[in-house]
Amino acid sequence: xxxxxxxxxxxxxxxxxxxxxxxxxxxxxxxxxxxxxxxxxxxxxxxxxxxxxxxxxxxxxxxxxxxxxxxxxxxxxxxxxxxxxxxxxxxxxxxxxxxxxxxxxxxxxxxxxxxxxxxxxxxxxxxxxxxxxxxxxxxxxxxxxxxxxxxxxxxxxxxxxxxxxxxxxxxxxxxxxxxxxxxxxxxxxxxxxxxxxxxxxxxxxxxxxxxxxxxxxxxxxxxxxxxxxxxxxxxxxxxxxxxxxxxxxxxxxxxxxxxxxxxxxxxx
Amino acid sequence: xxxxxxxxxxxxxxxxxxxxxxxxxxxxxxxxxxxxxxxxxxxxxxxxxxxxxxxxxxxxxxxxxxxxxxxxxxxxxxxxxxxxxxxxxxxxxxxxxxxxxxxxxxxxxxxxxxxxxxxxxxxxxxxxxxxxxxxxxxxxxxxxxxxxxxxxxxxxxxxxxxxxxxxxxxxxxxxxxxxxxxxxxxxxxxxxxxxxxxxxxxxxxxxxxxxxxxxxxxxxxxxxxxxxxxxxxxxxxxxxxxxxxxxxxxxxxxxxxxxxxxxxxxxxxxxxxxxxxxxxxx
Numbered sequence: 213x214x215x216x217x218x219x220x221x222x223x224x225x226x227x228x229x230x231x232x233x234x235x236x237x238x239x240x241x242x243x244x245x246x247x248x249x250x251x252x253x254x255x256x257x258x259x260x261x262x263x264x265x266x267x268x269x270x271x272x273x274x275x276x277x278x279x280x281x282x283x284x285x286x287x288x289x290x291x292x293x294x295x296x297x298x299x300x301x302x303x304x305x306x307x308x309x310x311x312x313x314x315x316x317x318x319x320x321x322x323x324x325x326x327x328x329x330x331x332x333x334x335x336x337x338x339x340x341x342x343x344x345x346x347x348x349x350x351x352x353x354x355x356x357x358x359x360x361x362x363x364x365x366x367x368x369x370x371x372x373x374x375x376x377x378x379x380x381x382x383x384x385x386x387x388x389x390x391x392x393x394x395x396x397x398x399x400x401x402x403x404x405x406x407x408x409x410x411x412x413x414x415x416x417x418x419x420x421x422x423x424x425x426x427x428x429x430x431x432x433x434x435x436x437x438x439x440x441x442x443x444x445x446x447x448x449x450x451x452x453x454x455x456x457x458x459x460x461x462x463x464x465x466x467x468x469x470x471x472x473x474x475x476x477x478x479x480x
Numbered sequence: 481x482x483x484x485x486x487x488x489x490x491x492x493x494x495x496x497x498x499x500x501x502x503x504x505x506x507x508x509x510x511x512x513x514x515x516x517x518x519x520x521x522x523x524x525x526x527x528x529x530x531x532x533x534x535x536x537x538x539x540x541x542x543x544x545x546x547x548x549x550x551x552x553x554x555x556x557x558x559x560x561x562x563x564x565x566x567x568x569x570x571x572x573x574x575x576x577x578x579x580x581x582x583x584x585x586x587x588x589x590x591x592x593x594x595x596x597x598x599x600x601x602x603x604x605x606x607x608x609x610x611x612x613x614x615x616x617x618x619x620x621x622x623x624x625x626x627x628x629x630x631x632x633x634x635x636x637x638x639x640x641x642x643x644x645x646x647x648x649x650x651x652x653x654x655x656x657x658x659x660x661x662x663x664x665x666x667x668x669x670x671x672x673x674x675x676x677x678x679x680x681x682x683x684x685x686x687x688x689x690x691x692x693x694x695x696x697x698x699x700x701x702x703x704x705x706x707x708x709x710x711x712x713x714x715x716x717x718x719x720x721x722x723x724x725x726x727x728x729x730x731x732x733x734x735x736x737x738x739x740x741x742x743x744x745x746x747x748x749x750x751x752x753x754x755x756x757x758x759x760x761x762x
Contacts, residue, residue: 250657251628296655350522377654380521380684381725406657409687409728447658450728450750457754463761471735478761479740 213241213369213400214262219270221261231257231423235270239402239418244395246411246431247404249420250445255404258420259373263291275368289318292362294375298354299347307333307349308342311360318365332364336390352383359387363394370394372403376410388413408441409449412469419444432467481547481566481645481678483510483533488542490528502528504702506542510646510680515672517689517710518682520699521723526682529699530650533680534569535560565594568644572651574635575624583609583626584619587638594642608641609634612667629660636667647671648680653688665692690714690727691748698722711746729753 219235222228231254239245249255260266262274264284272279274287295301304310308329315325333339338356341349346357355375362370370391376384392413395401403414411417417434419427421444427434435441435452442448448456451469458464458478468474490503503525510516520526531537532544535551544551549563557563571577580586587605596604606616612633618626623634632652639647653661669692671677683689689696689710696713698706700722706713713719714730726734732753733744742760747753 250659251655352522374655378651380723381686382521382723385725406655445657445659450732453750454732454753457750458757461754461758463757471732472739474732475735475739478757479736479742 213243213275214239214402215271215273217271219261219268219272221257221266221268221270223257232261232268232270233423235423235425237418237425237428239400241400242395242398243416244391244401244414245403245416245418246408246414247402247418247420248406248408248411248446250406253420253444254423255406255420256373257423259293259371259402259404262371263288263293289365290368292365292367292370294355294358294362294370294372296374296377298358301358302346302354305345306342307338307344307346307357307360310346310357311342311364314361314365328364329360332360336360336363351378352380352386355379355383355387359390367399369400369402372401372405374405375403377405377407384410406446408435408446411435412449412451419446431469435469436467481512482545483646483678484508484545485532486543486545488532488539488544490532490537491540494540502702503532506704508697508704508707510678511695512678513672513676514694515668515679515681515692517693517696518680518699519684519686519689519696519724521684523701524699525702526699527650528702530569530648530682533648534567535563561594565642566645567648568639568642568646569648570632570635570639570650570652572654574628574631577635577638578623578631581622582619583621583623583634583637586623586634587641590638590642596642604641604643608637611640612637613663627660628655629657629663632656632660632664633667640671644677646678646680648682650682651685652681652683653685661688668692686714686725687727690730698724715746 216235216237219232220230221232222230247255261268264279264287275290277283277287279287302310304313311329311332312325315328333342336356336359338360341353346354376387391401403410411431415430417431418425419434426440426444427437435448438448438456451471451474452467455464455467464477468477485506485508488503488506492500492502518526518529532539538551538553540553546563549557578586580589584605587608588601591601591604609618614633623631626634653664656664668679672679681689693710696707696710697704698713705722706716714726719726729750730746733746736742736744744756
């Protein structure tokens, strides 16, 4: 679904200080990957590259298209994005117009647009907000509006860039339930964050540090690699940390990332 | 310096059809020389609480006592700068606080507002920067081009420079990775222990506040519904009702008690928890 080969990019032109130097990556169709790494590891830059916002050297294939200036527009219709600060992205005065914005640019009829906006607002439980000014909503509601705007175009890929860091745990869980549903319907999800706890809601983890892939695999495989994770300056989620220590003491024989399952496994 | 909320109410758009009560009958005493956490989900009234504390809003009803000052509806505060200089407010997003082109100018700005003399300002800029763990090489840098962790430190330095007794932080660790968060929490402990600051942190991050707070106030739907030490608050049976998710380590002990009837000690650290588990398993 996403394939990058031999990507080369430096922040400053003519510099030899490369953030990506012959960087390669494959993300499978239908995966739910958490892209983690400390601040400055290259996560946001990688996302900008995938969206065609930064010109780079290298081969990038998204879906059926190889990324180049000619088909950037076409590729973007396949990718929904939710950024960190929704206020900077909102363009319309009502939630309804905000969600409809991406569709209006696709030359769809008014009736078709309204039906799609209505469907997605119902699905995300924000129909009661359609007449509101998006800037006046709570942080959780703003993320739901951004998510609705990203999903209304029925993307094959959904990318989140530190989109959930401002949210309390309850609002976060609500959004992850929606993401899981989308993923089960076939949407490929890439969630970039510095908080490894968010990886518990996905399936795979990609750990990036200084523009290099340090670890990639299922969350159970990656979270076992305590020393590499700590070396990258990240903190293990509590359950992964506890599992590793209990494995050391022989209480567990594998990593467990679910609280109930963990309690039952310790006291069989 | 005492901070006391006495039957404080606040309504937006008072006496209009759109009047909305956002804080209701708030009574609380901020603990001096301690780290006070104000927690609650979005929309619980935390931000209005802060705006009242910073005198950006005045209460609709009730009194807020800050040191010798009584803040009430329609009160006129004489020499408000004498009060503001004691309340160091660090914005949630440091980018919202910065508007000058160098770190030096940014740190000097607050002091100039409080009429510090120029020769004092030079020395204090350097001291404040060093206090947050940055050296003088940062003085001429553009604050908006620093990393998130460094930006946060400059924002704190610009408040520390005028030496307020109270430090107020709004969602201070959002956007920080684990290394920057650790260094920030270490600095808070130092400010409390060595410089005897009273610290107030407004946050929704229970894992962070659990590591640092001495005392917690829980807000829910505009009311202060709970207060106590973190052990008292996070063990409270009504916590779920207030839509607060316990820090993972405390949630684990809570689940063990609920499912297996085994009471583990409430621990801050996984190493201690492991010993408890090992004892109960073997």
